[in-house]
Amino acid sequence: MRDHSAAIAGYWDAAAASFDEEPDHGLRADATRAAWAALLRSWLPAPPAEVLDAGCGTGSLSLLLAEDGHRVVGVDLSRKMIERARAKFAAAQVEGRSVEGRFLVGDAAVPPTDGTSFDAVLCRHLIWTLPDPVAALREWVARLRPGGRLVLVEGRWGRSGEGSVPYADGAGGLPWQGGVGAADLAACVRPLxxxxxxxxxxDVQDLWGGAVSDERYALIGEAGEAGEAGEIRG
Structure with a gap:
């Protein structure tokens, strides 16, 4: 099978310069930034925690986590995205903010973290780009410590299925191109x-910089011993 990772990385490298222009990417508006910060606090363990940001992009969520006292490892296939994430942390440190994080160029579906375990794995709007999302879910859960949190911010937007135009060369035939609904994603995560x-x-407009009409949600899973399954209450 041909390896298309270079073409896909190139696509996201080209997108890096304008990536933060989207309200929920750059978090430049105070209301948007505050809305994401509040949700992250509600989803993640109390700081300080070791958090893997899988598909971190330009590092906006990573920076929010680090500002709250978490130790963050961000992974992204795009070198340009990682450069921008590192620059955000460097700028925060120059401003006197105490933030701790490191960023790695690599496949977020199989993060190159050398067997490190985490208190939480965060992934936002990445799953739709993966050729084998279920394998990635297993990989992320396997990296969680007992009681750790898997936080997936996902949705179903745009066209999907047969006939959809691939977003990049080599990205054709993605199982969840266009996103994945909450019920379908939950069915894959629940056994893990x-x-x-x-x-x-x-309906939380501050998160997106305005009203949206598609399905957007967060799925929060809690790691346990092998074979455990259930529902998180609250």
């Missing part, structure tokens, strides 16, 4: 975790 809950996010 000890507890699970879903939070609808479509």
């Amino acid at each position: 975790v000890a507890g699970l809950r879903i939070e609808p996010l479509s």
